[in-house]
Amino acid sequence: MSQPLNVVIVGGGTAGWMAAAALSAALAPQHRRVRLIESAEIGTVGVGEATLPHLRMFNRRIGIDERDLMAKTQATFKLGIEFVDWARIGDSYIHPFGAYGSRMAGVPFHQYWLRQRKHGHAAPLEAYSLPIVAARHGKFVLPADDPAALLSSFGYAFQFDASLYAAYLRDFAERRGVVRTEGKVVDVKLRGTDGWIESIKLADGSVIAGDLFIDCSGFRGLLIEQALHTGYEEWTHWLPCDRAVAVPSRNVGPLTPYTRATAREAGWQWRIPLQHRTGNGYVYSSHFISDDAAAQKLLSRLDGEVLGTPRFLSFVAGRRRKTWNKNCVAVGLAGGFLEPLESTSIYLIQIAITTLIDYLAATSGFDARIVDAYNRWIDMEYDRVRDFLILHYHANQREDSPLWNHCRTMELPDTLAHRLELFRHRGRVITYKDGLFLEASWLAVYFGQRVMPTGYDSLADAMGAAELDRRTRTMREQIEQTVAHMPTHDRFLSTYCPANSEAAHA
């Protein structure tokens, strides 16, 4: 191998800086040269971001100290997402980062729960989830290492300020040799022979050549779409929301160790508590509400005093036909858009970057076999998230507004239709090896959205009723007792990773 891989990242923001940080940490300095072009003129989407537990693996992999990161990004802990008013107005459920109960005799816990429910004496499913009970009580501690301990039965993620996160990663990446160039891309030059990207030209006239271009330019896809015309697969018939309006507000009351997503007349509203403020937004379908009305609704539904003016975003749910095309890899919104209902945005960035790093084998002339395999993998990740999101919209019993009527009656992707049918029939969750959302996530959303199986697995009948009642009662009691001894989220934050004033002004 003679020359290092010359990587040009177009666009700062979360995607760009995650890519820069990971590439500079994972590849040996003699194998890569990483340059990031960003323009201060073009704002980043960065609002309050909620993440998934997987981000912790990313941090570990590239060597980020989690406590330091949290302190510098105004971060709070997240045990799950509360969904309010989704199946019916007045409903609330939490999608937790952790399983419900424990398997007994090789049979999933929820099958026993379905059995008890059928006989009319099941406790609420929530009572079997440590992270849900902790979230409902505003409690938090770090999970234990001992896999036998109840306190190891959950995971956690962060809620942080995305622009502070990007700044944090920028510092990390620059210390590892990433070169940042301020500038706006005005032209993209393609190679005559094969249409690969040869170089980009900045407003100041400078030309930057590269082997691999990572497009982190956001929705518009400056390289992947505007230059390479890769094409986009639209999913708006399943996920009709195409706008969002975001605004921060002042914190009121204790910081919740979870994100909230409240279903609204034409979409849903997010609420993400950070140490210094709360991020809010309304994701909606422009078909069902106007921008002005959406902003009005959002402003009238904040818990605290509004900070700043509402900002609008528009998007189209879907995915680029190839997120790796020629010598360009699209990461983040340039690669595809799935609304942040399940906090998957950063996960999808992470998976694009780590898969790229896992697959890169040469410093130039990318092997078509690698590109094809990469695209298959990323497509699978997007498709699985997509199906999970559609479930939230489809399984509703709301008849108060046209959006919900539309979603309840729309045709589903075959993959999801089969999943739903199997669950409705006997509570079986189709699981898979790779990609997001394990059994507990599907269970949380199925049950939360009032998808109730008519039958259950007959293996769950093997245990005697008294024995089952005793064991399930013990599980609930242990969870209650464990949560009672946990500190509050606020208290834990104040000792673990209080934000310092320096970070707040970064």
Add this chain to the structure above:
Amino acid sequence: MNAAVRSVAIVGGGTTAWLCATALKRAFLHRGLDVLVLDLGRSADDPLGRWTLPSLRSIHTLLGIKEGDLIRRTGATFRLGTEHRSWQGDASRFVQMHGELGIEINGAPFEKYLALRTLSGRPEDIEDYSLAAVAARTGKFARPTESQNALTSSFTYGLHLDDSAYCEYLREYAQRLGVRRVNSQLHDVLLKDGNVNALVLPNGERIHADYFLDCSGQQALVMNRVGGSDRQDWSAWLRNDRMVSTRAFAIDDPPAVTRTDATDIGWLWRIPLAHSSVAGYIYSSEFCNDNEAIRQLRQYAPCISEPMVCHLRQSRRTRPWTRNCIAIGSSAVELEPLVGADLHIVQLGIATLIELFPLDTHAAVEATEYNRIIGEHADALRDFTVAHYRTGAGRSADYWRAMQTEPLPPSLADKLDLYRANGHIVLRDHETFETADWAWLLLGRHCLPDALGLHVRAKLTDAAVSHLTKLRIAIEQLAGSMPRHMDYVRQQR
């Protein structure tokens, strides 16, 4: 509302039928499920001997079968893996062990280190870094144990089984659990609205049940009536269509390995049992007649029974669960036994059926899911088998050249393409063999990637490999301290 399932009738008399009967009866003892086996006796394609994957042990554990007792009473022996000879030329050999390979280096899997060493012209012997391989090579065996030393649990094992003895063992066990047995032939299958309504015996007696398991082997006596000839043909990739096997004299002091020897028309195999051995030949009738194959088999092993030839049609059903009939075993999947997965397929079938056991007599959604899962598993086992013929160098005879012509199944082509490009193995949802198994196969056959991932190279460039010498020595010492394989077998209680 449809009626609850109260009864299952199983057709077939071999190991497949009795393994299914035992597992089903045991799983649903609490609800008094009636399980009946229409015992047709052993079928023509039941082998004399089998080699199994480690997974079979988990079903033994679930069923409460004590392995020591099973081994003592059926004359079984242990297997740490398979030794393949002459697959890439007369003097060639490679091994496929069960278990880990080496240790992680700076977070990079050991097989990447081995690949890198070979790519940079300093190859190492893969077997030196596996306790299982060294034990196998030196004729030693002991079960893995959890201890301070990670090496003692670094491997796992399967069994060599005398099929009729194993079948009898399961049958006794099943009958003790309350499985009913009817010894008879099958005269006819009565259908009603597309479902199986009853099995008709030669004496006119009828057997009714809610569900029927077809474990009758290749003949698929029941399924052929319900599902017709629903076959995905694999013979373009796997051309062997004959199996012949024979009992042979015991091997003197045999290692705990299955042995195969490739020839110009297929491959021979031999497995050790406690008091005898079984040998066989899997070949293509297009390239050799049966008499010649039998002659070669007699040369290969000292036969003590008349070699029996049976046919093989490598393929699988698309819908092994159709209506109220489920085909399990070779009635659903026919695959040459190279990778030792024939009972594994049975086990997957019955375990998946138990998990999806129908709530009532109408189970369309369960059937769809069952067929999806079993189909993916079967295709993955096919791919792993095909890879034995299509990676690295091969032999040069006509038979071997003919095996190379068909484009690979897309799932295997995708997997090997990425592997060749950067050494990365992608596993799909329902695959039996894992990354380490693929590494044994591909590195063993000298099928190397063109390059390795940049991040792996970053981890391995400054890898301190001096402790690898220590690892090799520790493996040798540990293998040295194990008993001889057959001494260990004789100690089983």
